[in-house]
Amino acid sequence: xxxLRIVSGMRPTGPLHLGHLYGVLQNWINLQNQYECxxxxxxxxxxxxEYEDPSKIRAYTRELILDWLSxxxxxxxxxxxxxxEIKEHAELYLLxxxxxxxxxxxxxxTYKDMIQNLQEKDLATYGFLGYPVLQAADILIYKAKKVPVxxxxxxxxxxxxxxxxxxxxxxxxxxxxxxEALLSEVPKVPGIDGRKMSKSYGNxxxxxxxxxEVRKKILSYVTDTQRPRKxxxxxxxxxxxxxxxxxxxxxxxxxxxxxxxxxGAILGCVECKKRLAEKVIESLTPxxxxxxxxxxxxxxxxxxxxxxxxxxxxxxETMEEIRRAVFxxxxx
Numbered sequence: 503x504x505x506l507r508i509v510s511g512m513r514p515t516g517p518l519h520l521g522h523l524y525g526v527l528q529n530w531i532n533l534q535n536q537y538e539c540x541x542x543x544x545x546x547x548x549x550x551x552e553y554e555d556p557s558k559i560r561a562y563t564r565e566l567i568l569d570w571l572s573x574x575x576x577x578x579x580x581x582x583x584x585x586x587e588i589k590e591h592a593e594l595y596l597l598x599x600x601x602x603x604x605x606x607x608x609x610x611x612t613y614k615d616m617i618q619n620l621q622e623k624d625l626a627t628y629g630f631l632g633y634p635v636l637q638a639a640d641i642l643i644y645k646a647k648k649v650p651v652x653x654x655x656x657x658x659x660x661x662x663x664x665x666x667x668x669x670x671x672x673x674x675x676x677x678x679x680x681x682e683a684l685l686s687e688v689p690k691v692p693g694i695d696g697r698k699m700s701k702s703y704g705n706x707x708x709x710x711x712x713x714x715e716v717r718k719k720i721l722s723y724v725t726d727t728q729r730p731r732k733x734x735x736x737x738x739x740x741x742x743x744x745x746x747x748x749x750x751x752x753x754x755x756x757x758x759x760x761x762x763x764x765x766g767a768i769l770g771c772v773e774c775k776k777r778l779a780e781k782v783i784e785s786l787t788p789x790x791x792x793x794x795x796x797x798x799x800x801x802x803x804x805x806x807x808x809x810x811x812x813x814x815x816x817x818x819e820t821m822e823e824i825r826r827a828v829f830x831x832x833x834x
Contacts, residue, residue, distance in 0.1 A: 508537045508684060509646040511544035511585065514562035515552060518569045519706035520782075521691040521699035524750060527573045529650055529686045530580070539580035540644050540813060543567065546585050546592070547637070550630045551616075551623055567802055569709050572793035583809035585640065590817035594639040595632075597828065598665055601672060602635050606664065610634055611657055638662040641681055643817045648684040659683050673827040689750060694722050696743040710793075713783045720744070720779040725771040732770035744775055751781040 512526065533539055543563050549556055563584060575582065585591055607613065608631075616625065641649055641662050649659055659681065666678040692698065693705025700706060707719050723744040729736040738745040738761055748760055763769035796802055 505536070505538040506647045507540065507644060508533060508648045508650060509540045509542070509641050509644050510650050511542040511547070511640060512566060513544045513548045514559055514566045515548050516562060516701040517565060517708045517710055519699055519701065519708045520747075521693075521706065522569075523573060523709060524691050525652070525688045527570070527575070530570075531574045533650060533684070534576060534579040537648065540646070541570070541575065541580055541582055542588075542640070542813070543584045544640070547633060550627070550633045551625065553627070553629070554623075565710070567806060568793055568796050571796050571802060571805070572709070572789045574792075577805045577809065581809045581812045582806060583813040584806060587810040588643075588814050588817050590643055590814070590821045591636070591639050593821055594643050594824065595636045597824065598635045598639055598669065599632060601668055602632075602665055604631075606661060607631050607634060610661065634658060634661050635665065638665045642666055642678045643820050644813070645679055645820065646681050647679055649681050650684045650686055652686060652688040656683050656685075673824075677824065677827055690746050691750070692743050692746045694719055694724070694743075696724050707782070709786070709789060716783050716786070717776075717779040720747070720782060721772070721775050723747070723775060725775070726764075729771065733767050735767045736764040736771070738764045742771075744771075744778060747782065748778055751778065751785060 510526075510530065512522070518527075530539070530541060543566055545559050545563055548559050548562075552559060567582065570582065571577075613631065616630075637658065638661065642665070649662075651659055663680040666680050670677050693700065693703055694707075695703065695705045697703055697705060701708075707716055711719070724742075725744050726736040726738065726741040728734075728741060736742065738748070742764075745760075748757060752760065760769065760774060764774065
């Protein structure tokens with residue numbers, strides 16, 4: 503039985519951190535064993551916010567691919583490619599743009615949130631308003647049946663489904679499937695200051711950080727502010743930001759031990775964070791070792807070329823079908 507096809511992408515706007523590893527990559531790695539997976543570097547999407555200085559996008563693209571391979575994405579199981587290398591995405595984006603009401607885009611919750619949170623950038627552009635239409639093209643050009651998303655991204659996928667329905671209504675039933683959400687539980691990965699881990703906040707532990715950098719950052723994590731001395735009892739589950747990392751890296755038995763010793767004023771915050779740092783380093787060491795191997799060879803370039811070839815073949819077939827449906831004839 504043929505596997506269901508899924509599509510997902512990631513913007514090359516900076517180094518990846520633990521939030522990306524646990525929020526996206528681990529899920530992608532698990533899915534590649536169950537589905538026909540297409541994962542792409544969304545470099546056109548990066549331009550929606552980085553259009554003034556796109557010079558870093560190419561470098562970040564390389565870093566993104568190396569992080570993917572180092573984390574465990576397998577090019578034998580998943581198609582890895584770069585969005586801008588598949589021009590058919592842009593053609594379908596153009597056609598979708600012709601039929602998508604502006605009101606659909608203006609009600610996009612992320613549109614308003616990002617304009618508010620990125621006030622240092624001028625996001626009053628056609629490209630930024632219309633990025634969900636490009637997102638729909640990215641998904642539908644491969645006729646994906648499922649899209650891995652967190653619960654907060656479901657409204658974005660619903661817009662893709664609405665565009666598919668509208669296109670099918672105008673040009674022919676069944677041209678595009680209405681992809682369903684493949685919901686994944688995204689664990690909370692807090693940054694050093696307790697906010698969501700983000701390079702923009704300067705609170706992230708990056709996948710490329712050295713062991714020394716990881717130790718330093720974890721020792722900077724906010725702990726129980728109501729526990730100024732080791733002799734004071736703590737409450738890690740309720741008041742300690744670092745405990746959210748402990749939830750990710752410790753076994754249930756180890757977590758219970760931390761809770762017991764913290765509440766009993768046996769384990770101090772500094773010692774607790776030192777132990778946590780070693781756990782994180784131990785977990786990241788295989789990733790670092792794989793990355794060193796990938797960096798020493800240019801094989802990753804050939805992997806992306808082959809991935810682009812596979813993606814392009816499917817995208818071209820889709821666009822040939824769509825051109826016939828829209829223009830009712832073969833073109834030249």
